[in-house]
Amino acid sequence: MSSRLQVKLGDLTLKNPIMPASGCFGFGREYVNFYNLSKLGAIVVKGTTLEERIGNPTPRIAETPSGMINSIGLQNPGVDVVIKEEIPWLSQFNIPIIVNVAGTMTEDYVEVARRISNVSEVSMIELNISCPNVKCGGITFGTDPKTAHELTKAVKEVSKVPVFVKLSPNVTDIVTMAEAVVEGGADGLSMINTLIGMRFDLKTRKPVLANKLGGLSGPAIKPIALRMIYEVYKHVSVPIIGIGGITSAEDVAEFFLAGASAVQVGTANFVDPYIMPKIIQDLERVLDEMGVNNISELTGEGWNY
Amino acid sequence: MSSRLQVKLGDLTLKNPIMPASGCFGFGREYVNFYNLSKLGAIVVKGTTLEERIGNPTPRIAETPSGMINSIGLQNPGVDVVIKEEIPWLSQFNIPIIVNVAGTMTEDYVEVARRISNVSEVSMIELNISCPNVKCGGITFGTDPKTAHELTKAVKEVSKVPVFVKLSPNVTDIVTMAEAVVEGGADGLSMINTLIGMRFDLKTRKPVLANKLGGLSGPAIKPIALRMIYEVYKHVSVPIIGIGGITSAEDVAEFFLAGASAVQVGTANFVDPYIMPKIIQDLERVLDEMGVNNISELTGEGWNY
Amino acid sequence: MEQYLMRVKENKEITDKIYKITLKLKEINRSLAQGRQNKLFSPRPGQFLYIRVSDVTEPLLRRPISIYDYDPDTTQITLVYRVQGEGTKRLSQFKVDDDLDVIGPLGNGFPYDQIATNAHIVLIGGGIGIPPLYYLAKELVERGIKVTTLLGFQSKKDSFLINEFLSLGEVRVSSMDGSIGIRGTVLDLITDRDKWDTFYTCGPMTMMKAIQEKWLNTAIDGYISLEERMGCGIGACYGCVVKVDKKIDKRGYKKVCFDGPVFYFREVIL
Amino acid sequence: MEQYLMRVKENKEITDKIYKITLKLKEINRSLAQGRQNKLFSPRPGQFLYIRVSDVTEPLLRRPISIYDYDPDTTQITLVYRVQGEGTKRLSQFKVDDDLDVIGPLGNGFPYDQIATNAHIVLIGGGIGIPPLYYLAKELVERGIKVTTLLGFQSKKDSFLINEFLSLGEVRVSSMDGSIGIRGTVLDLITDRDKWDTFYTCGPMTMMKAIQEKWLNTAIDGYISLEERMGCGIGACYGCVVKVDKKIDKRGYKKVCFDGPVFYFREVIL
Numbered sequence A, B: 001m002s003s004r005l006q007v008k009l010g011d012l013t014l015k016n017p018i019m020p021a022s023g024c025f026g027f028g029r030e031y032v033n034f035y036n037l038s039k040l041g042a043i044v045v046k047g048t049t050l051e052e053r054i055g056n057p058t059p060r061i062a063e064t065p066s067g068m069i070n071s072i073g074l075q076n077p078g079v080d081v082v083i084k085e086e087i088p089w090l091s092q093f094n095i096p097i098i099v100n101v102a103g104t105m106t107e108d109y110v111e112v113a114r115r116i117s118n119v120s121e122v123s124m125i126e127l128n129i130s131c132p133n134v135k136c137g138g139i140t141f142g143t144d145p146k147t148a149h150e151l152t153k154a155v156k157e158v159s160k161v162p163v164f165v166k167l168s169p170n171v172t173d174i175v176t177m178a179e180a181v182v183e184g185g186a187d188g189l190s191m192i193n194t195l196i197g198m199r200f201d202l203k204t205r206k207p208v209l210a211n212k213l214g215g216l217s218g219p220a221i222k223p224i225a226l227r228m229i230y231e232v233y234k235h236v237s238v239p240i241i242g243i244g245g246i247t248s249a250e251d252v253a254e255f256f257l258a259g260a261s262a263v264q265v266g267t268a269n270f271v272d273p274y275i276m277p278k279i280i281q282d283l284e285r286v287l288d289e290m291g292v293n294n295i296s297e298l299t300g301e302g303w304n305y
Numbered sequence C, D: 001m002e003q004y005l006m007r008v009k010e011n012k013e014i015t016d017k018i019y020k021i022t023l024k025l026k027e028i029n030r031s032l033a034q035g036r037q038n039k040l041f042s043p044r045p046g047q048f049l050y051i052r053v054s055d056v057t058e059p060l061l062r063r064p065i066s067i068y069d070y071d072p073d074t075t076q077i078t079l080v081y082r083v084q085g086e087g088t089k090r091l092s093q094f095k096v097d098d099d100l101d102v103i104g105p106l107g108n109g110f111p112y113d114q115i116a117t118n119a120h121i122v123l124i125g126g127g128i129g130i131p132p133l134y135y136l137a138k139e140l141v142e143r144g145i146k147v148t149t150l151l152g153f154q155s156k157k158d159s160f161l162i163n164e165f166l167s168l169g170e171v172r173v174s175s176m177d178g179s180i181g182i183r184g185t186v187l188d189l190i191t192d193r194d195k196w197d198t199f200y201t202c203g204p205m206t207m208m209k210a211i212q213e214k215w216l217n218t219a220i221d222g223y224i225s226l227e228e229r230m231g232c233g234i235g236a237c238y239g240c241v242v243k244v245d246k247k248i249d250k251r252g253y254k255k256v257c258f259d260g261p262v263f264y265f266r267e268v269i270l
Ligand SMILES: Cc1cc2nc3c(=O)[nH]c(=O)nc-3n(C[C@H](O)[C@H](O)[C@H](O)COP(=O)(O)OP(=O)(O)OC[C@H]3O[C@@H](n4cnc5c(N)ncnc54)[C@H](O)[C@@H]3O)c2cc1C
Pocket: B062, B063, C048, C059, C061, C062, C063, C064, C065, C066, C067, C079, C080, C081, C082, C083, C084, C085, C086, C087, C088, C089, C128, C131, C132, C226, C227, C228, C229, C230, C261
């Protein structure tokens, strides 16, 4: 890949801005059947918790117009297994490894961050403070600026690697949330996590998901993600990873215009397993059409008019 | 129409639960070219302000996956013209007339409500506290429970007809908003208004909408609307009018299961001008399939399992 | 205005990315128009159809396409469109004998009833704005009115419909790269000797702005056909407004879908 | 597992709402699989294809459909599916010579390599769970293994594939209303004299639950093919898990798309 796609997230350089969204790519093992993961700008693994999580009952997935809702419930093997089995395997691809860290209390977030950031192959922590799918011990990290601020601070104190905080869109004021975690020391933001949604089954008259509520992802949420990134971009000076309904190189360009410095592709992997290498390939054409040399020139350009 | 579709919104009886969403049906004049409006359960007119509004610059509309964003900006001829020209014309259809009332300050909301509720043909006021498309004089009626509460109270004091408050989904805690306006005296809730979204044009690199931000509507927002209605239903005892991405009789049933007692159809009118009479026709079949006598039996049923 | 099902009779690429689709009126959407008269389908030049290109919710909105030609005897209607994005791409994929869901005819159309038979009319079209002028030209010529057409293209490979207009009168052609006609814009096709009574124009905004400016303080009359992003397409949503001179309309705006798409050229603020 | 384009050879309704579609391997998705070997396409009975039914974002997700038959000589693969909702409706609208984007073959498939040639196998299918058993039956019979098939339907008008199974061995049929075969469920087709070594079943959850219960404490072995709502279809999203006996898998769950859809019948908690 030519360096036109090279981007920087703080001190971390990515050869291209395309990486999977956490939870939509497992630990990468399945997609190796389709292509070599070293093509990607980085890899982001499934939300990792201190202990193993078995997740929510099924059905965990339902479709919505141009989107889907999920209530996986953070099923994952726990941080120690991730460190022992997944990270070493992933390191063969020579791309930055970003670990999405989840939890229910400050203590377990901090402990996961401590353990994972000590692994030399890990380049970055993405702090998942949104968790719409699991009971968060009554603490609303994702929607309360003060607790989000404190959590970020606590994790930053122990982390040896940069910490990006992944924001929940289910808030009145995304700018205040962003400012709170940046003040807490966040090195960057990942935006956005899923919106809370639900569906009903007319036959059973029950919510389709066993967990009732789920996280809405996919193209349907793209305009909301763009708006939130656009608003936050003007108020923070840390880089933003754009997420939400991306399915094409054109979408990536839109996220850059809104203020993103890199992007994650989630649900679209389910529709087309080759979507990320396809986007990487198409980006060159889109940059040509837009008359842009390096993609990072586009970051926040949507504000300049 | 058989009485199977009859529903009640407080003291107001509708022969069926289908009505247009404010702003998506003008004052009904255009749709008369297609069918007789007397088929509808009620009519809801465009957001009406004290003075005439000319709205936002164009482009005012952009498409998004399974949705659209708009920034009309409450263009309307002002309450006095509505009273003089639109209400008398609409009264020929012998269906309840609901006037969507908008404003920028408590005073003009109250004044519009006073004038409009004195018109004998008007059955209900729908208080639009969300206005994402117009600058709201710095007052965030739609996202702050306290101001929403006070506005509702002030309007209730002058209104001769029931007041439904139309909630904005752009909040962290929809239940608190709902409770606040119900405590303020709201006779019911309309849920939901549009989510705030945006799109960028890759050629110009600018936001597509001249107003930059717009309100996201259409099928894309349906799972969010269902979730909010479901959550609010358990906490309030007033009726809820469900809104958000409805395109079929099946969708209507889902909204009832979530907690709606009637529904509004917005964006879908643009796709199929006959959508409302079609839904009314199809509802009988859906009720048969679900083994339900009267549609109102379904309200909130999604909670019972 | 009504919702119709139309049967695709032909849908083919006539030049790079430009398609011609012929539709035959199949039936009025009757299921719900029960008991109402079968409205006469009689489109006027300058009106458009509002077309549903997908039977799912993506892309959601209909697409407005102007009427290129209409044959009342066969009730066949022809449109010419350019594949621009997802919506027109899907339109190009409709095959012969598929049915298309359209609302129309919509809009006001070009006013030409008052044109004297000895008048000399100029039609000025740029790129994909050209097609609606053809149906108008045909109607004018049928009334014995003399028509000159100015057509502007990017280049030869983008040119289309030239022969069709040639059969109706004088045609002048320009292209940006000079590969067909003179090099330049349609404005460069206008000479001092031209004496036209009325113009009709449709094309890129810059072109129409330039025309408006050029003739604003002259005696010529003229009409401009505008485009705007649409929601309802029928006047209900206020999505597609255009600014108009407040001296002409006190509200200061009109709807492209309903009051337009054709406007008196002195009326609109471009 | 790979992403393929497949050419539709036939797609027709064989009984009320049940369609049979035949696909011919056209090409591996090569644009991005460049430089990699063209993987051998060799589906096993019990595996499924994950099919994209729309080229826009609605409906968004692929649809899983089991393999009904496969002919390695022609690389033709046949599926039998019921039109259930929007996705399968769209699948039914694909025409001959259209291309279908599929991922597959996915899942583990029915294990049958260890079955002795003198074994007697019973296949138990209910409704739309029947198709995958056919490809299995063919493979078993080819190895000289004796197969009895029990098929359950709602009623005669919903019945299908009976003749196909008849050509492979004994078939017993039941229907809920007695309009074909005996009145009752497939369980009513089992008699005390039946001595089967292994069963394979696919059908409604209630049916499979009843079978599991009936034979749990007997000597018979058997396999159950499950359905669950899927996201990725390949094991990455944890969307499609099923509870399994913790004595067998310490995590207490397995993925239907990857570890299944076929499970040892004592292993899963239904
Ligand atoms: C009254 C009228 C008449 C028209 N007549 C013709 C015609 O005869 N031939 C022809 O080729 N084109 C015509 N157009 C333009 C045509 O409607 C657009 O090219 C088309 O909608 C683009 O859709 P898309 O999905 O292919 O492109 P996209 O760019 O993907 O469209 C995205 C969205 O923007 C809207 N949009 C994009 N371009 C325009 C535009 N120029 N005007 C209005 N909305 C737009 C689309 O409707 C859609 O909602 C006309 C437009 C109007 C308003």
